[in-house]
Amino acid sequence: MIKILTVIGARPQFIKAAALSRAIRNKFSEKIKEVIVHTGQHYDDNMSRVFFDEMEIPKEDYNLRVGSSSHGKQTAAMISGIEELLLKEKPDCMVLYGDTNSTLAGAVAASKIHVPVVHIEAGLRSFNKSMPEEINRIVCDHCSTLLFSPTKKGYTNLLREGFPEFNQRPFTPDNPKIYHCGDIMYDNALYFSQLAEKKSDILTKYNLSTGAFVLATIHRDNNTDDPERFASIFSALNKISTENKLKIALPIHPRTSKALQNNLRKDVYDAMKANPNFVLMPPASFLEMIVLEKNCMLVCTDSGGVQKEAFFFKKPCIIFRPETEWVELVESGTAVLTDADEKKIIYAFSQFRNKKNMVFPPVFGNGRAAEFICEEIVKNFSPT
């Protein structure tokens, strides 16, 4: 039996972990034992617990309860807590997802005491090192032994950074193995798609009609914490809503909620408050989010996960960032980078509104990435 220690801590990781835990439960329960560590980076119930319940993620074995603080303090508390657990649990490898501070902490803690790191969602690059996530991705990839890239582009990025393509076992941090395996987020989108519509009544609850609303999410600190960018995004959304008589459904991340109170220019705040078509709601659960994504006319977001889910459900997407690590979306013409530029956002909306027959090429695999990853973990970490 292989023991893996999975570290998760932030909302997108709970979602990704659900796919691997499901594959272990269904097909690998006799070969892989998973120990789950929740760092406590996200701690509000609607940012954390709801995903465990809804997506049947096994309850975590440990919770480090680090909570919020500066990057340094938050990451340091995680490294120290994870190191202790690694020494106690002695896993065969550590599994990490994506690019959050929890990912970074896991990578540093494990690699320093020679526990092999498996990085899921490896190779993604925005080429913007002012994003904390970009630093986290690069450090984690370069500490890893097995690297699973969801896209061809991610795989190519790793080759460019010197990762070998045709190397042989045994794999180590100095002889790492890279794979292009598809996206476990796509596994989840397929798995939960039907169930979501049966289980969630979010459209009725907020009086939203299919095809008649825009879904928007904003949470990146460079948008929420910069009053000019924040105002520009909300002003654009307000104009799109009033000029087109469209509802804007807006599930609000805790950071955005604070910024709406403290950081939004008064004239924009007042205009938004006076617009009955702004539908503000608490953070959505995964099933609720899927229903919103499937039924909206268009998605506006600065989230990495949400821009991809828009693509999975064949919706055009306006991205409030200057660049994206999911370049395939932009290359396909179904998503556009507008940054926080009000004019560009409004123009992109008008273009998408009239665009017919968009093609969403199959670049995220076959919905079975999690099984592939489990097979490779078994091949590489089984006792000889």
Ligand code: UD1
């Ligand atoms: C993190 C990830 C980001 C991911 C996002 C998804 C990093 C560097 N970034 O950013 O890649 O896209 O999660 O949401 O790890 N807060 C609460 N309650 C919660 C969680 C957070 O109130 O349950 C507040 C905190 O006070 C904090 C803010 O939200 O001020 C941001 O939390 P943080 O842990 O920095 O992560 P995210 O911005 O969510």
